[in-house]
Amino acid sequence: MIFNRVLKDKIAGKTMLFLTILACSSLLLIFAGLIFKSLPVIEKSSFSELLFSSKWHPLKGEFGMLPFISSTLWVTGVSIIIAVPLCILSAIYLSEYAHKRILQLIFPIIDILAGIPSVIFGVWGLILIVPIFGYSILSGGIVLAVMIVPVVIHVMIEVIKTVPSELRDASLSLGATKWQTIKFVVVKKALPGIIAGIVLGLSRAFGETMAVLMVVGNVVKIPHSVMDAGYPLPALIANNYGEMMSIPMYDSALMLSALILFIIIVVFNVFSRLILIRIERNVGYNS
Amino acid sequence: MEQSSHIKVKDLNVYYGQNHVLKNINIEIPNNQITAIIGPSGCGKTTLLKCFNRLIESVDGVRVTGEVLVGGENIYDPKAEVTHIRKKMGLLSQRPFPLPMSIYDNIAYGPKIHGERNKKELDRIVEHYLKEASLWEEVKDRLKTPAGSLSIGQQQRLCLARGLAVEPDIILGDEPTSALDPQSSRHIEQKFIELKEKYSIVFVTHILRQAKRIADYLIFIHMGEIIECGPTKEILENPKEKKTQDYVLGIIS
Amino acid sequence: MDKRKIEESIFKVLMIISAITIIVSLGLILGSILYKGLPSLSWEMISQTPKGGYYLGKEGGILNAIVGSVLLAFGATILAAIISFPIVIFINVYNRQNRWLANIIRLTFDILWGIPSIVYGAFGFTIMIFFGIKTSLLAGIVIVSLVVLPVIARAIDEVIKMIPQGLFDASYALGATRLETSLKVIARQASPGILTALLIAFGRAIGDAAAVLFTAGYTDYIPTSIFQSVATLPLAIFFQLGTPFPEVQARGYASALILTLVILVISIVARLLTRKYKKFKI
Numbered sequence: 001m002i003f004n005r006v007l008k009d010k011i012a013g014k015t016m017l018f019l020t021i022l023a024c025s026s027l028l029l030i031f032a033g034l035i036f037k038s039l040p041v042i043e044k045s046s047f048s049e050l051l052f053s054s055k056w057h058p059l060k061g062e063f064g065m066l067p068f069i070s071s072t073l074w075v076t077g078v079s080i081i082i083a084v085p086l087c088i089l090s091a092i093y094l095s096e097y098a099h100k101r102i103l104q105l106i107f108p109i110i111d112i113l114a115g116i117p118s119v120i121f122g123v124w125g126l127i128l129i130v131p132i133f134g135y136s137i138l139s140g141g142i143v144l145a146v147m148i149v150p151v152v153i154h155v156m157i158e159v160i161k162t163v164p165s166e167l168r169d170a171s172l173s174l175g176a177t178k179w180q181t182i183k184f185v186v187v188k189k190a191l192p193g194i195i196a197g198i199v200l201g202l203s204r205a206f207g208e209t210m211a212v213l214m215v216v217g218n219v220v221k222i223p224h225s226v227m228d229a230g231y232p233l234p235a236l237i238a239n240n241y242g243e244m245m246s247i248p249m250y251d252s253a254l255m256l257s258a259l260i261l262f263i264i265i266v267v268f269n270v271f272s273r274l275i276l277i278r279i280e281r282n283v284g285y286n287s
Numbered sequence: 288m289e290q291s292s293h294i295k296v297k298d299l300n301v302y303y304g305q306n307h308v309l310k311n312i313n314i315e316i317p318n319n320q321i322t323a324i325i326g327p328s329g330c331g332k333t334t335l336l337k338c339f340n341r342l343i344e345s346v347d348g349v350r351v352t353g354e355v356l357v358g359g360e361n362i363y364d365p366k367a368e369v370t371h372i373r374k375k376m377g378l379l380s381q382r383p384f385p386l387p388m389s390i391y392d393n394i395a396y397g398p399k400i401h402g403e404r405n406k407k408e409l410d411r412i413v414e415h416y417l418k419e420a421s422l423w424e425e426v427k428d429r430l431k432t433p434a435g436s437l438s439i440g441q442q443q444r445l446c447l448a449r450g451l452a453v454e455p456d457i458i459l460g461d462e463p464t465s466a467l468d469p470q471s472s473r474h475i476e477q478k479f480i481e482l483k484e485k486y487s488i489v490f491v492t493h494i495l496r497q498a499k500r501i502a503d504y505l506i507f508i509h510m511g512e513i514i515e516c517g518p519t520k521e522i523l524e525n526p527k528e529k530k531t532q533d534y535v536l537g538i539i540s
Numbered sequence: 541m542d543k544r545k546i547e548e549s550i551f552k553v554l555m556i557i558s559a560i561t562i563i564v565s566l567g568l569i570l571g572s573i574l575y576k577g578l579p580s581l582s583w584e585m586i587s588q589t590p591k592g593g594y595y596l597g598k599e600g601g602i603l604n605a606i607v608g609s610v611l612l613a614f615g616a617t618i619l620a621a622i623i624s625f626p627i628v629i630f631i632n633v634y635n636r637q638n639r640w641l642a643n644i645i646r647l648t649f650d651i652l653w654g655i656p657s658i659v660y661g662a663f664g665f666t667i668m669i670f671f672g673i674k675t676s677l678l679a680g681i682v683i684v685s686l687v688v689l690p691v692i693a694r695a696i697d698e699v700i701k702m703i704p705q706g707l708f709d710a711s712y713a714l715g716a717t718r719l720e721t722s723l724k725v726i727a728r729q730a731s732p733g734i735l736t737a738l739l740i741a742f743g744r745a746i747g748d749a750a751a752v753l754f755t756a757g758y759t760d761y762i763p764t765s766i767f768q769s770v771a772t773l774p775l776a777i778f779f780q781l782g783t784p785f786p787e788v789q790a791r792g793y794a795s796a797l798i799l800t801l802v803i804l805v806i807s808i809v810a811r812l813l814t815r816k817y818k819k820f821k822i
């Protein structure tokens with residue numbers, strides 16, 4: 001009887017360990033798979049050609065991805081430029097200045113909006129944004145910005161709320177104004193969390209497929225202004241992966257674009273993690 | 288320059304929503320002495336202390352009526368400028384809360400806020416007030432490290448130095464030793480006794496023996512009312528009110 | 541007025557403008573979906589599968605996609621929960637001392653969370669081609685479960701991480717094994733959090749389009765086995781909006797409204813449940 005229980009405990013432990021290792025290795029597995037599938041096109045053309053050429057002619061075997069890479073960067077950049085200041089300012093306003101009731105009312109709404117699927121944001125873009133700005137990088141950026149705002153604000157408000165009120169009191173009691181206190185103490189204390197929120201929004205925006213695809217125009221060329229149409233990497237995969245079998249190397253090229261997305265996300269996450277650790281060390285988290 | 292007391296309270300009433308927590312407070316805080324506010328937990332000690340520098344305003348749904356005169360000026364006057372009032376008072380909270388920056392910047396924060404830009408002068412201020420709080424020797428080699436890396440006792444002395452660096456007249460303390468180990472508590476108590484030459488000190492404590500050790504003047508609060516106040520000796524040795532007697536004997540706590 | 545006051549006032553105005561901008565644009569989303577979707581929303585749309593010529597503007601509805609999405613999201617959530625719960629238990633109970641391993645696993649999940657679902661979709665499709673598997677409900681469930689796995693795992697982890705050591709000790713002191721402690725004490729204590737995590741994941745799964753694009757397929761029928769292709773709501777919206785016919789596009793907007801409503805109901809239920817359960821927490 002006792003043996004039975006202990007045995008169960010042990011077996012469960014081993015199973016869990018196995019699952020854990022499996023989950024951890026899934027990352028490596030995906031990485032390996034993506035590399036394996038994109039090797040053919042890498043071997044055929046050079047890296048520099050793939051990454052820095054804008055000649056995209058799958059039928060001729062030319063797979064220059066610069067238009068897609070630059071579109072991705074443009075759209076993500078525009079969305080971050082729009083969303084981050086809005087989020088920081090509103091998060092501070094809602095948690096520091098606004099009446100508590102307003103926060104209590106708005107916070108759940110923001111929370112719920114954070115769960116709205118990206119397709120819906122794409123539909124909204126079609127209805128309201130495309131008629132104004134056309135199928136363009138800017139439309140894509142706006143749609144993405146609005147999509148990530150609830151997520152980012154949610155994180156920021158949560159973090160600002162955890163700054164102890166005694167810390168604000170300490171600064172106020174030295175004769176600092178409310179704004180100085182926010183600027184020098186609250187924001188500083190909340191900085192790691194604010195950055196974490198931005199990182200979260202950035203990775204969301206970066207890999208978003210459907211919402212962008214619906215409004216960005218999907219034209220293969222390097223955008224030169226925000227009013228140009230673009231064709232980000234995820235849209236490229238989504239639009240073409242279903243019917244790539246007939247053209248040689250096409251599937252490999254598309255897998256390479258998936259690999260690029262994958263690598264950027266991983267590097268980005270690891271880097272931001274390191275930055276966060278540094279900041280936390282410098283700010284000196286004790287409480 | 289002052290002939291009257293630094294802090295004088297007239298008909299002060301404080302409400303948290305419907306809850307009437309301070310009732311008709313009238314009191315004068317003696318200059319250059321240590322005043323202890325005592326009373327059972329929840330009686331309104333912290334609230335009274337926070338009224339002295341208007342920190343009470345950052346609490347949601349609070350309402351204050353009456354006057355608090357600091358250096359003859361009513362700080363609750365709608366025209367009063369709150370930051371310069373707060374500058375006159377240093378605050379020590381229950382637990383030390385170092386600002387999220389280096390030891391140096393913690394001290395320099397106040398002077399910088401008030402317009403001090405000169406690096407040399409800031410260096411001098413930092414050194415001077417760290418010495419004043421007897422912390423200089425312990426931290427002079429690591430001024431650039433985060434203040435959070437200090438021990439709790441050191442942090443509280445840092446908070447004291449930080450408060451002194453804006454050159455206040457008054458030091459407020461809300462149970463400033465309650466989170467500290469006995470030795471660090473002694474240290475703070477010792478500091479208070481040294482500092483009373485230059486500052487008026489008001490602190491909240493729930494430890495009667497501590498009040499007895501260092502306070503010159505006692506204010507006893509019960510259920511939001513001042514029951515009795517006067518020189519420490521008088522209050523402890525022959526309290527006039529029944530409630531004070533009970534408290535001193537440990538019946539109310 | 542001194543300089544600091546002016547700076548504060550300027551920023552205050554900016555902050556209010558930002559807050560209003562955000563609230564208005566988020567309001568506009570719900571508003572415009574409602575405005576465009578409501579006119580063509582009908583009982584027919586949610587109670588029928590597409591009839592012949594539906595995509596040319598003829599009779600029918602999107603019941604196939606509604607049922608398909610629900611089945612798929614349900615399956616994916618359950619599968620992800622079955623995989624992630626033991627992992628979370630492992631790092632928080634069995635291997636509690638080993639912070640290093642726990643942090644690696646958390647980082648892995650955070651990265652998995654960040655990986656775009658189109659990458660999962662494309663990767664899954666490649667594997668399916670390799671093994672000659674056709675698009676199906678099962679394939680969709682497996683891939684989407686990968687997408688929501690980190691969501692569930694991290695959410696449950698956050699809850700269980702917060703459980704005080706004392707509760708573990710109390711259970712061990714009674715002679716319980718780690719497994720018994722996990723299932724009877726920890727899981728119960730964390731159940732409101734787990735429930736919320738499941739609902740969030742369900743919402744995420746039902747709204748994901750990129751991962752099901754190549755893996756679940758699309759059909760006009762309600763599947764009768766998990767090996768058949770299945771339609772999903774996001775793709776239904778996408779395809780209908782992609783047609784050149786205004787009637788069909790209008791139904792696309794109506795479908796978007798349906799999806800939005802489904803998500804809203806799930807989030808509101810999730811909030812109500814958490815509020816209700818919070819009362820019983822110690």
Ligand SMILES: Nc1ncnc2c1ncn2[C@@H]1O[C@H](COP(=O)(O)OP(=O)(O)O)[C@@H](O)[C@H]1O
Pocket residue numbers: 303306308327328329330331332333334335346347
């Ligand atoms: N932020 C607040 N909101 C509502 N009531 C409060 C708040 N802070 C304190 N109180 C109430 O006011 C009374 C006095 O509190 P406080 O001044 O903190 O007491 P003390 O410091 O003497 O323990 C208590 O009854 C307490 O419950």
Ligand SMILES: [Mg+2]
Pocket residue numbers: 332333
């Ligand atoms: Mg108190």
